[in-house]
Amino acid sequence: MKKSLLTLTTVLCMAAHLVAQVEPTAGTWKTWFIPSGKAYRLPQPASYKQEVAQVLAAQQNLDAAARQQIQFWNAGAPVYRWNDMIGKLWMTDTSTNGVLSNMLLNVATYDATIAAWDTKYAYNRPRPYVADSRIKVLGPKPDSPSYPCEVSVAAGVASTIIAHFYPHLADSVNRMAQRAMASRVAAGMAFPSDTLAGFELGRRIAEAELAHTSNYVYKKPWDGKRPAGPGIWTGKKPMFPTGGQNKTVVLTSASQFRPGPPPDFAKDMADLKAFKQTFRSKANAFYYASQFSSDDLLHKKLFEQNLHLNAPRAARIYAAVAVAYYDTFVACWDAKYAYWGIRPDQYDPTYQPLVPTPPFPGYPSGHAALSGMVGELFSYFFPADRAQFQKIARDGAESRFQAGIHFRTDNEVGLDLGRKVAGAVIQRLMADGTGEDLTIARRK
Numbered sequence: 001m002k003k004s005l006l007t008l009t010t011v012l013c014m015a016a017h018l019v020a021q022v023e024p025t026a027g028t029w030k031t032w033f034i035p036s037g038k039a040y041r042l043p044q045p046a047s048y049k050q051e052v053a054q055v056l057a058a059q060q061n062l063d064a065a066a067r068q069q070i071q072f073w074n075a076g077a078p079v080y081r082w083n084d085m086i087g088k089l090w091m092t093d094t095s096t097n098g099v100l101s102n103m104l105l106n107v108a109t110y111d112a113t114i115a116a117w118d119t120k121y122a123y124n125r126p127r128p129y130v131a132d133s134r135i136k137v138l139g140p141k142p143d144s145p146s147y148p149c150e151v152s153v154a155a156g157v158a159s160t161i162i163a164h165f166y167p168h169l170a171d172s173v174n175r176m177a178q179r180a181m182a183s184r185v186a187a188g189m190a191f192p193s194d195t196l197a198g199f200e201l202g203r204r205i206a207e208a209e210l211a212h213t214s215n216y217v218y219k220k221p222w223d224g225k226r227p228a229g230p231g232i233w234t235g236k237k238p239m240f241p242t243g244g245q246n247k248t249v250v251l252t253s254a255s256q257f258r259p260g261p262p263p264d265f266a267k268d269m270a271d272l273k274a275f276k277q278t279f280r281s282k283a284n285a286f287y288y289a290s291q292f293s294s295d296d297l298l299h300k301k302l303f304e305q306n307l308h309l310n311a312p313r314a315a316r317i318y319a320a321v322a323v324a325y326y327d328t329f330v331a332c333w334d335a336k337y338a339y340w341g342i343r344p345d346q347y348d349p350t351y352q353p354l355v356p357t358p359p360f361p362g363y364p365s366g367h368a369a370l371s372g373m374v375g376e377l378f379s380y381f382f383p384a385d386r387a388q389f390q391k392i393a394r395d396g397a398e399s400r401f402q403a404g405i406h407f408r409t410d411n412e413v414g415l416d417l418g419r420k421v422a423g424a425v426i427q428r429l430m431a432d433g434t435g436e437d438l439t440i441a442r443r444k
Helices: 002-020 049-060 064-074 080-090 097-123 150-165 167-186 192-212 266-274 279-290 295-304 311-339 366-381 383-402 408-429 436-443
Strands: none
Touching: 049 167, 049 192, 064 167, 080 097, 080 150, 080 295, 097 150, 097 192, 097 311, 150 167, 150 192, 167 192, 266 408, 279 383, 295 311, 295 366, 311 366, 311 408, 366 383, 366 408, 383 408
C-alpha cells in the first residue's frame, strides 16, 4: 500500500512538473535563418555533480556587486538587456547597417533559443537548485532544463552581433556577456558548463546568420541620379538613397507593396497651411520627433503578460517585431526613392515647418509606415490592447503632419504600407508551429 502511494505521489509530482515546463516543444518551432533547432543540437553534457561545488562556492562568495548583477540579469527575457542596448545603437546609426543589426540580434537570439530548447528537452538536465537542496535560487525559478543556459545563449548572440556591427564595443559587450553568464551560476540557475555551452551555441548561430545575411545590405554607392521635374524632392545630401535596394526577409521584394505615385500636393499643401496648431498638436509633434522606438512599449506588454518568463515566446515576439521594422524600412525607402516625393517646405518655400525637415524624400512617411506596422503587429500579439496600439499608430502618423514635414497623403500611404508589411509577418508567424493563435485567444 505504501509503495503504491509512493508511486502515485511520484507520478503526480512528475505530472505537475511537466505542466509547469516552459514550452517543452519549442525546439520544434520554425526558425528564421537556420534549418532547424535540431540542426544545432549540442552533445550530451557530462555529469553535473563535479560542478555543484562551484555553484555553492559562487553563492558563498557573493558580494554587493555580484548580487547587483544577478538582479540586473533576472529582469526581463534573456534578450531584454541586449535589445535595449542595440535599440540605442541602431536608432542613431546613419548607415543602413543599423536596422540590420537590430533585426539580426533578435532573430539570431530567437533561432538560438529554439536550438537551445531542442537540446534542453533532449537531455533534461536539472537546474542546480533542483539538483542540490543546498543551492539557493536567487530569482524567479526557470521551469526548464538547465543545459544550455538560455541567458548565456542570448549573451553569445548579442556579443557577436554587436561586436560585428559596432567593433569599438567588442570588449565591452564581451565583458557584459561574461557577467551575464557568471550571474546565472551565482543565482543557482545554471551550472558553469551550461553557461559555456549556451554562449558557444549563441555565438555559432550568430556567426552563421551574419554569413547568411552578408548580402542583405546593398553595398554599391548611390550613382547620384535623381528624376527632374515638378514635385521632386531636391535635398542636397539624401540619406539612405539605396536603402530600398536591400534584401527583404518576409516580403518577396522591397517593391511588393510599393504604393502608386504621389499626387500633386496642392490640396495637401492647402490643408497644411490652414492647420491651426494647439498645445496638444505641438506636444504630439515634438514627442514623436524626439523618439519613435516602440521598444519600451513592447517591453512593458511582455512584462504585463508575464511573457518575459517564457524565453521562447518572448524571443519570438522580439524577432518578429525586428523583422517587421527591417522590412518596413526597406519597403518605405524603396517607395521614397522610386518617387522622390517633395516635402512641404520645398513645395511652398514660404512655409515654415515646426521641426527640421529630414534629409530624404517625403512620400511615403517613414514614421507613418513604422506606426502602421506597430499598430497591426502589436495588436496581433496583444489583441486586448488593440485600441491603444491603433491610437499610437494614428498619433505617430499625425505627428508628422503636425510637425509640418509631411503631407497627410504621405501619412495615409505610409500607414497602409506598414500595415501590409505587418500582415505579411503575421502570415509567416501563423505557420511557425507555435500554436500562437490559441495562446493569443487565451489572453483576450
